[in-house]
Amino acid sequence: MSGATxxxxxxxxxxxxxxxxxxxxxGAYGVARSAGAWGSASAAAPLLDRGLxxxxxxxxxxVGGTATFVAVLxxxxxxxxxxxxxxxxxxxxxxxLGDGQDGRTTIDAGAVSDAVAxxxxxxxxxxxxxxRVVEDGVLRLELTAxxxxxxxxxxxxxxxxxxxxxxxxxxxxxxxxxxxxxLRLADPTARTLx
Amino acid sequence: MRILxxxxxxxxxxxxxxxxxxxxxxxxxxxxxxxxxxxxxxRWREWAATTAWSNGEARLLWIALLAAGLGLLVVALWRRxxxxxxxxxxxxxxxxxxDRRGTERWLGERAGRVEGVSQARARVRAxxxxxxxxxxxxxxxxxxxxxxxxxxxxLGELGLARxxxxxxxxxxxxxx
Numbered sequence: 001m002s003g004a005t006x007x008x009x010x011x012x013x014x015x016x017x018x019x020x021x022x023x024x025x026x027g028a029y030g031v032a033r034s035a036g037a038w039g040s041a042s043a044a045a046p047l048l049d050r051g052l053x054x055x056x057x058x059x060x061x062x063v064g065g066t067a068t069f070v071a072v073l074x075x076x077x078x079x080x081x082x083x084x085x086x087x088x089x090x091x092x093x094x095x096x097l098g099d100g101q102d103g104r105t106t107i108d109a110g111a112v113s114d115a116v117a118x119x120x121x122x123x124x125x126x127x128x129x130x131x132r133v134v135e136d137g138v139l140r141l142e143l144t145a146x147x148x149x150x151x152x153x154x155x156x157x158x159x160x161x162x163x164x165x166x167x168x169x170x171x172x173x174x175x176x177x178x179x180x181x182x183l184r185l186a187d188p189t190a191r192t193l194x
Numbered sequence: 195m196r197i198l199x200x201x202x203x204x205x206x207x208x209x210x211x212x213x214x215x216x217x218x219x220x221x222x223x224x225x226x227x228x229x230x231x232x233x234x235x236x237r238w239r240e241w242a243a244t245t246a247w248s249n250g251e252a253r254l255l256w257i258a259l260l261a262a263g264l265g266l267l268v269v270a271l272w273r274r275x276x277x278x279x280x281x282x283x284x285x286x287x288x289x290x291x292x293d294r295r296g297t298e299r300w301l302g303e304r305a306g307r308v309e310g311v312s313q314a315r316a317r318v319r320a321x322x323x324x325x326x327x328x329x330x331x332x333x334x335x336x337x338x339x340x341x342x343x344x345x346x347x348x349l350g351e352l353g354l355a356r357x358x359x360x361x362x363x364x365x366x367x368x369x370x
Binding site for chain 2 (some may be wrong): 016021078157
């Protein structure tokens with residue numbers, strides 16, 4: 001699971017918790033009131049009483065405006081949330097290296113990813129590596145490394161910090177480039193044919 | 195469980211999006227004296243104005259809301275095994291995590307090498323690692339202690355951000 005995926009999963013659970021709380025509180029209030037928790041007169045009153053109905057009609061202008069605003073806000077939030085499920089942090093296709101009056105220099109992000117994966121695989125502690133470039137607020141390398149049997153995960157991390165990331169930063173001219181590394185320890189029961 | 199979370203989130207997100215758009219359009223249409231578009235709110239308003247809180251249908255509605263809310267809370271708060279284990283902060287700019295499944299296999303294999311253990315499996319939870327081992331010796335307590343110590347030592351080598359407790363269980367099996 002990448003860092004961005006972990007954040008998305010925690011975010012999903014937080015939103016579902018809030019929605020669950022709102023529904024449960026509304027339902028609990030309704031059940032309690034219908035059961036007469038606030039007296040029999042309250043339980044016998046209509047769901048939409050005359051006072052509230054008159055107040056809504058008298059203030060239809062701003063009530064309608066506020067309700068529309070809230071509805072649009074809810075729809076916008078739903079859209080953002082839905083997009084996160086469908087495309088959490090899409091890989092970049094092109095990276096801009098320079099942007100000036102004379103033009104713009106871009107580079108294929110796939111080529112950068114391949115080069116970074118090769119750099120990562122150069123460590124003797126790594127049996128295989130994948131890389132992609134994402135940008136969700138910060139420009140980041142999402143790295144996945146299969147740690148070789150007998151390899152040291154900390155050594156892989158040091159390799160990223162001392163070689164892979166500095167080289168990628170230098171190549172892209174981006175000192176703010178960060179890296180997220182997912183390490184998969186080798187399956188000790190796996191057999192390979194030589 | 196993670197797939198269920200994502201499907202549920204997508205469905206809820208879609209419901210919020212569709213609900214928000216429909217409500218906004220209905221309000222705007224009502225503002226220009228047009229009737230209901232999708233939601234028969236005039237009938238709902240009439241029903242709400244003539245139905246008491248204690249009415250059976252209304253009560254069913256509240257119970258359904260309460261059940262849906264509690265259902266969502268159970269799904270959201272259900273404790274899951276972590277998909278990955280963050281490593282302690284290291285070099286600046288490099289955040290690192292260990293894949294949980296690989297770590298379980300790796301720890302299980304380490305525990306399996308302990309003297310007296312014939313096979314072992316490890317399961318990583320949010321705060322602890324549970325090791326289940328089979329032993330052919332009769333001194334289960336000693337094997338359990340050795341397996342727990344071994345797994346704890348290897349966990350220490352991994353440098354996790356949050357230390358995990360180790361619980362070991364050993365089932366002794368007589369050799370044939």
